[in-house]
Amino acid sequence: MLDSPVIDSLLIRIFRFRTRGFLRMEEVDGAMPAVPQEGGCQLYVHIPFCETLCSFCSFHRVQYCPERARRYFAALREEIRRYHAAGHRFTDVYFGGGTPTAEPAELLETIGLVRRLFGVREISVETNPKDLRPDLLEQLRLAGVTRLSVGVQSFDDRLLREMERHEKYGGGAEIADRIRGAAGLFPTLNVDLIFNQPHQTLASLERDLEIFQTLGANQVSCYPLMTSPSVLRRMAGAMGTPDRRRLRQFYATILRRLQPEFTPTSAWCFTRRGQGGDEYIVTAENYVGVGSGAFSYLDGSLYATTFSLQGYEKLIASGRTGIVTRHRLGETDRLRYTLLVKMFGLSLDRAWAQRRYGSKFFRRLWGELRTLEVLGAARRDAAGWKLTERGMYWLMLMMSEFFESVNAYRDSMRAHVQAELAAEPSALLAPAAVQRNLAPLG
Ligand SMILES: C[S@@+](CC[C@H](N)C(=O)[O-])C[C@H]1O[C@@H](n2cnc3c(N)ncnc32)[C@H](O)[C@@H]1O
Ligand code: SF4
Numbered sequence: 001m002l003d004s005p006v007i008d009s010l011l012i013r014i015f016r017f018r019t020r021g022f023l024r025m026e027e028v029d030g031a032m033p034a035v036p037q038e039g040g041c042q043l044y045v046h047i048p049f050c051e052t053l054c055s056f057c058s059f060h061r062v063q064y065c066p067e068r069a070r071r072y073f074a075a076l077r078e079e080i081r082r083y084h085a086a087g088h089r090f091t092d093v094y095f096g097g098g099t100p101t102a103e104p105a106e107l108l109e110t111i112g113l114v115r116r117l118f119g120v121r122e123i124s125v126e127t128n129p130k131d132l133r134p135d136l137l138e139q140l141r142l143a144g145v146t147r148l149s150v151g152v153q154s155f156d157d158r159l160l161r162e163m164e165r166h167e168k169y170g171g172g173a174e175i176a177d178r179i180r181g182a183a184g185l186f187p188t189l190n191v192d193l194i195f196n197q198p199h200q201t202l203a204s205l206e207r208d209l210e211i212f213q214t215l216g217a218n219q220v221s222c223y224p225l226m227t228s229p230s231v232l233r234r235m236a237g238a239m240g241t242p243d244r245r246r247l248r249q250f251y252a253t254i255l256r257r258l259q260p261e262f263t264p265t266s267a268w269c270f271t272r273r274g275q276g277g278d279e280y281i282v283t284a285e286n287y288v289g290v291g292s293g294a295f296s297y298l299d300g301s302l303y304a305t306t307f308s309l310q311g312y313e314k315l316i317a318s319g320r321t322g323i324v325t326r327h328r329l330g331e332t333d334r335l336r337y338t339l340l341v342k343m344f345g346l347s348l349d350r351a352w353a354q355r356r357y358g359s360k361f362f363r364r365l366w367g368e369l370r371t372l373e374v375l376g377a378a379r380r381d382a383a384g385w386k387l388t389e390r391g392m393y394w395l396m397l398m399m400s401e402f403f404e405s406v407n408a409y410r411d412s413m414r415a416h417v418q419a420e421l422a423a424e425p426s427a428l429l430a431p432a433a434v435q436r437n438l439a440p441l442g
Helices: 005-018 066-085 104-118 134-142 157-162 172-182 202-212 229-235 244-258 309-317 331-344 350-357 360-364 366-374 389-415 418-422
Strands: 041-047 092-097 122-127 147-153 188-195 219-224 262-264 269-272 286-290 295-298 301-305 323-328 347-349 378-381 384-387
Touching: 005 244, 005 389, 041 066, 041 104, 041 295, 066 104, 066 286, 066 309, 092 104, 104 122, 104 134, 134 172, 147 172, 147 219, 172 188, 188 202, 188 244, 202 244, 219 244, 219 389, 229 389, 244 389, 286 301, 331 347, 331 350, 331 360, 331 366, 331 389, 347 350, 350 360, 350 384, 360 366, 366 378, 366 384, 384 389, 389 418
Parallel strands: 041 092, 041 286, 092 122, 122 147, 147 188, 188 219
Antiparallel strands: 219 269, 262 269, 286 295, 295 301, 301 323, 347 384, 378 384
């Protein structure tokens, strides 16, 4: 009874209702946010450039153009220096995209800067299968990259063709060979897969996981396909429309196929023998996002930077950060956000929550915590709450719901800079009127 689509959709409705205020962003003006008072902070660096723009992709990405990328990286480094000068300190850095390796020399210079300024412990970089070239891999290793994350999505040639990735990044066998060539070079080598693609079968997913296990990579992130109105429109042709009712079966297949050789480090990330780190959001209490289309979370406030590349350059040139919107979460929303992130990371440590927020954490979230227990989503012991497999499935659904609301926000922000994003890269270099995309969420 509990493991039914009816309960799933009821839980998602409640989740939507309870988190409806998370992204009520209001306009702000590039001001530097204050250094967080408590908890560590990670740096997220967004590199939006890609040679191919995949239809299913929900991130802020633009067509790669060398000149535009170089100017962007220069602005990025300026913004990073500005955070340093304002007293921000980071323990780890995550380069995400887009495709951070689109302009390797610029990326390496930026990694060097972050290392010099902050002495970070972990350096995570996203890349695509085509960029797994021996020369670049060696440069990334020497630069101190500790986690390389490769976007594969599937090894199934039919699905790769539908995604229009086959031509650009090679077929499944070629991608697998390239990943084998990168095995052992970094402490963590992660492979991204996407499940619940419209034409994906359970057998195809099983095969993807089977191939993954032969590669020598020690981590896999299995993302449910997350959409937005614009993603659905773009996918409608070749890829089709995903059916949420199939999520449970796909997820059960992932758990069965990967465990016990791989252990979950979040509801959608699995690591061999518990090594390595997950995405930045799980470990970071606070994070600063720099670049165009990046999010920050600092002391209970969410911030987003401009989605206009021109606007971004202009903000940085005028001595500001890229931040154009902010939402200060109310006290209960802040606790709920913490609970979501912690439970997605599989457990909540009672002593930590008490130290961090005091007993109000348990008072205000009594309903949420009790519901998790009663539904068998989490088990409570003296140390705190631990997610069960049933709970992992629901947290995967909830986090994907949260990211879909982030995707809707991205859609609305990108709509304001549609003309700029659609223009030829050369046109973007002209001194056109620069608008920032400041509209608050409707
Ligand atoms: C921002 S991409 C960077 C990787 C690199 N650009 C590539 O595609 O090879 C990071 C990952 O996000 C995931 N992703 C992108 N769009 C998604 C969507 N709509 N739903 C779920 N995951 C998605 C993919 O697994 C992708 O590898
Ligand atoms: S999936 Fe990767 S390559 Fe494709 S558009 Fe998104 S970021 Fe770019």
